[in-house]
Amino acid sequence: MPIEKQTFSDEEALNLHQFPQPGKIALMATKPMATQRDLALAYSPGVAVPVRKIAENPDLAYDYTAKGNMVAVISNGTAILGLGNLGALASKPVMEGKSVLFKRFADIDSFDIEVTTQDPDEFITVVKNITPAFGGINLEDIKSPECFIIESALQDMADIPVFHDDQHGTAIIAAAGLINALEVTGKRFEDVKVVLCGAGAAGLSSLGLIKAMGVKPENTTVVDIHGVVYKGRTIDMDQWKSVHATDTPKRTLAEALVGADVFLGLSAKGVLTPEMVATMAPQPIIFAMANPDPEITPEDVAKVRSDAIVATGRSDYPNQVNNVLGFPYIFRGALDVRARRVNHEMKIACAQALAQLAREDVPDEVAAAYQGRHLKFGRDYIIPSPFDPRLIWYVPPFVAQAAMDTGVARKPIEDMEAYRKELAQRLDPSAGFLQNITASVRSRPSKRIVFAEGEDIRVIRAAHAFKAQGLGTPILCGRESLVHESMRKAGLNPAEENIEIINARLTDRRDAYAQLLYSRLQRKGYLKRDVERLINLDRNSFAAAMLISGHADGMVTGLTRSFDQAFEDVLRVVDPAPGGRVMGMSIILAKGKTVFIADTTVAELPTPEELGDIAIEAAMAVRRMGHTPRVAFMSYTTFGNPAGERGERVARAVELLEKRGVDFEFEGDMPPDVALNPDTWANYPFQRLTAPANVLIMPAIQSASIGTKLIEALGGATVVGPLLLGLSKPVQICQLSDSVSKILTMATFAAYDVRADIGG
Ligand SMILES: NC(=O)C1=CN([C@@H]2O[C@H](COP(=O)(O)OP(=O)(O)OC[C@H]3O[C@@H](n4cnc5c(N)ncnc54)[C@H](OP(=O)(O)O)[C@@H]3O)[C@@H](O)[C@H]2O)C=CC1
Numbered sequence: 001m002p003i004e005k006q007t008f009s010d011e012e013a014l015n016l017h018q019f020p021q022p023g024k025i026a027l028m029a030t031k032p033m034a035t036q037r038d039l040a041l042a043y044s045p046g047v048a049v050p051v052r053k054i055a056e057n058p059d060l061a062y063d064y065t066a067k068g069n070m071v072a073v074i075s076n077g078t079a080i081l082g083l084g085n086l087g088a089l090a091s092k093p094v095m096e097g098k099s100v101l102f103k104r105f106a107d108i109d110s111f112d113i114e115v116t117t118q119d120p121d122e123f124i125t126v127v128k129n130i131t132p133a134f135g136g137i138n139l140e141d142i143k144s145p146e147c148f149i150i151e152s153a154l155q156d157m158a159d160i161p162v163f164h165d166d167q168h169g170t171a172i173i174a175a176a177g178l179i180n181a182l183e184v185t186g187k188r189f190e191d192v193k194v195v196l197c198g199a200g201a202a203g204l205s206s207l208g209l210i211k212a213m214g215v216k217p218e219n220t221t222v223v224d225i226h227g228v229v230y231k232g233r234t235i236d237m238d239q240w241k242s243v244h245a246t247d248t249p250k251r252t253l254a255e256a257l258v259g260a261d262v263f264l265g266l267s268a269k270g271v272l273t274p275e276m277v278a279t280m281a282p283q284p285i286i287f288a289m290a291n292p293d294p295e296i297t298p299e300d301v302a303k304v305r306s307d308a309i310v311a312t313g314r315s316d317y318p319n320q321v322n323n324v325l326g327f328p329y330i331f332r333g334a335l336d337v338r339a340r341r342v343n344h345e346m347k348i349a350c351a352q353a354l355a356q357l358a359r360e361d362v363p364d365e366v367a368a369a370y371q372g373r374h375l376k377f378g379r380d381y382i383i384p385s386p387f388d389p390r391l392i393w394y395v396p397p398f399v400a401q402a403a404m405d406t407g408v409a410r411k412p413i414e415d416m417e418a419y420r421k422e423l424a425q426r427l428d429p430s431a432g433f434l435q436n437i438t439a440s441v442r443s444r445p446s447k448r449i450v451f452a453e454g455e456d457i458r459v460i461r462a463a464h465a466f467k468a469q470g471l472g473t474p475i476l477c478g479r480e481s482l483v484h485e486s487m488r489k490a491g492l493n494p495a496e497e498n499i500e501i502i503n504a505r506l507t508d509r510r511d512a513y514a515q516l517l518y519s520r521l522q523r524k525g526y527l528k529r530d531v532e533r534l535i536n537l538d539r540n541s542f543a544a545a546m547l548i549s550g551h552a553d554g555m556v557t558g559l560t561r562s563f564d565q566a567f568e569d570v571l572r573v574v575d576p577a578p579g580g581r582v583m584g585m586s587i588i589l590a591k592g593k594t595v596f597i598a599d600t601t602v603a604e605l606p607t608p609e610e611l612g613d614i615a616i617e618a619a620m621a622v623r624r625m626g627h628t629p630r631v632a633f634m635s636y637t638t639f640g641n642p643a644g645e646r647g648e649r650v651a652r653a654v655e656l657l658e659k660r661g662v663d664f665e666f667e668g669d670m671p672p673d674v675a676l677n678p679d680t681w682a683n684y685p686f687q688r689l690t691a692p693a694n695v696l697i698m699p700a701i702q703s704a705s706i707g708t709k710l711i712e713a714l715g716g717a718t719v720v721g722p723l724l725l726g727l728s729k730p731v732q733i734c735q736l737s738d739s740v741s742k743i744l745t746m747a748t749f750a751a752y753d754v755r756a757d758i759g760g
């Protein structure tokens with residue numbers, strides 16, 4: 001049942017948080033501050049103009065500042081996930097994470113604010129006084145019962161939404177999941193017996209919402225750390241728990257669960273046992289939502305029940321009931337109508353929208369969000385995946401409409417259809433690029449990828465992740481004892497890894513590989529003993545021999561030897577694809593754009609004819625990756641101006657390509673600013689690109705490599721590759737300093753095989 005088990009070590013989690021710069025967020029300016037005039041307008045004296053306007057009319061802050069799209073994620077760290085009260089500072093990684101999720105899933109800008117007080121009044125004072133800066137306040141990981149007091153006091157004072165995510169975000173998603181779980185099992189809100197475990201922020205709010213949706217109070221039992229919350233109990237009671245106390249002789253979770261239809265877990269790891277699950281009603285619904293570890297794992301439920309619907313808060317099991325599905329879209333809808341608060345109707349609208357989306361057909365183009373699985377509404381799919389790209393345009397309109405209908409919207413949306421379209425365009429399409437490639441590989445995880453440098457720790461980690469993520473079968477080349485030693489250093493247990501290790505000196509395939517190589521190289525100055533030495537001693541030759549013998553489907557190398565050396569080793573063994581152009585292509589993912597650059601690795605100074613070959617090979621790969629290629633031949637000149645030998649070379653490449661009758665758009669000679677910016681095209685009415693170019697063919701390796709590395713070094717863009725294209729078998733060569741995740745990406749591309757559908 002698991003779709004992607006946890007595949008990282010503690011060290012990897014720390015590395016992600018530490019490198020390349022500490023933390024997960026940074027600020028991006030939306031206005032240039034490049035000239036004296038910019039400074040005068042944006043800062044003193046220009047800034048005085050909006051200051052006066054806002055002083056006269058506070059609503060204008062939405063027009064002249066970032067307020068309207070800015071949410072504060074605020075915590076005091078008293079209930080960090082299910083980890084308990086670890087203090088304000090320790091909560092910062094979670095709060096930064098929530099801020100990133102706001103941006104990633106709903107294009108909402110967000111700051112995290114950690115407040116070091118556990119006194120509700122003091123906390124309220126701090127937050128109350130900073131609300132003017134924001135369009136909404138997301139309170140997070142504040143323990144109950146203080147969170148109830150804090151939220152309601154702040155909402156009374158503020159004229160923007162104050163939303164305690166752990167209460168309402170969770171309640172909304174749990175309700176959405178429950179709507180669908182009931183549908184699948186043919187049960188009804190009015191009839192089901194519900195046991196809530198965890199009488200805290202998330203639990204009590206979730207129970208409140210599902211009661212409002214029809215669950216009968218007498219059919220509910222609340223259990224906290226002391227057992228059942230029954231009428232008359234005196235230990236650790238408060239007004240929020242008392243509301244849900246029931247008249248019952250039951251005192252323990254085990255007693256409460258006998259015959260129950262629904263278990264809502266918002267408490268702590270491992271609280272629910274298989275024995276208890278065994279006593280639940282037929283078709284039990286188990287939402288084990290504690291983070292990071294659920295009350296029970298789906299595997300443990302499966303041991304005792306085959307008729308259960310199980311959801312957890314985690315992304316590595318089906319049915320992730322996690323508030324990440326809610327807060328981005330609730331706030332998106334609320335901000336877009338400048339709502340004064342998030343009310344009950346908006347929450348129900350959000351829950352219903354989510355439930356409804358899960359029942360809709362999952363179109364093929366969305367399947368990537370589901371790791372290529374074609375999901376259908378049912379037991380293992382009661383709630384959309386957080387990566388479902390439809391969420392951004394599907395859910396917020398329901399929230400916004402509910403805000404408008406209930407009179408809390410300051411600025412109603414006039415054209416809902418136009419709003420939906422605007423939402424659909426809001427997200428960075430490049431964010432899904434790598435995910436789509438990964439999903440495609442995972443949907444057919446049959447490829448065996450040989451890692452030539454199997455003794456290297458980074459390689460071992462990447463191979464481990466490749467296997468654990470269900471991307472295919474890794475094979476490590478190396479001496480078993482050294483591979484095992486590196487595995488142990490990487491915190492992995494060799495006995496459990498179950499990864500094939502192949503030692504060139506010991507394998508009985510040695511002679512066959514040597515013979516194969518000899519037949520290729522005997523007329524290129526190699527003696528039999530030379531190729532035997534290559535097979536014995538050179539990992540790249542050995543791994544490449546595996547590849548061409550059909551003992552592997554793809555190869556990854558480059559971590560211990562320079563690119564040129566590794567490339568030479570590989571070329572000795574692997575042929576170019578028939579008609580293929582062996583070259584490097586880098587992929588730049590930046591600010592909503594995906595741009596492919598070639599040739600970044602092989603041809604020093606391509607001839608005009610070769611530039612055409614590079615364009616054809618690149619266009620083919622780009623198409624295979626799901627993009628329509630629009631090729632621009634790069635030059636410092638623009639259509640012959642200024643005249644010069646280098647520019648003419650590029651113009652000649654365009655001329656020659658015209659004669660080859662290719663089926664993609666191309667144009668040149670032009671510099672990148674012209675290729676990427678249609679505003680410049682007015683001066684060149686004859687130019688033929690129909691939209692900004694996405695494939696840039698560089699005139700020489702110098703400009704290709706320098707340009708790509710400059711973009712990477714400046715930051716703000718993700719650079720993938722360079723990918724090696726044009727070989728008859730997929731080989732990817734990493735850079736010496738590549739990180740584990742980069743190696744994993746290269747292995748994924750080796751398995752994806754950019755030429756797969758093209759042949760060769
Ligand atoms: N999946 C999701 O989207 C979300 C999941 N959660 C998870 O829900 C849990 C609670 O979070 P939250 O409500 O914010 O925190 P709170 O601190 O407000 O509530 C936690 C509650 O769980 C109770 N509890 C702890 N251990 C046990 C136990 N062994 N048996 C029964 N009850 C227990 C606590 O009791 P006491 O106070 O007496 O210790 C408290 O009432 C966390 O694990 C959190 O990660 C929260 C929000 C969203």
Ligand SMILES: CC(=O)C(=O)O
Binds near residue numbers: 291313322323
């Ligand atoms: C998901 C979340 O907000 C929590 O576990 O606290």
Ligand SMILES: [Mg+2]
Binds near residue numbers: 081140141165166
């Ligand atoms: Mg939380």
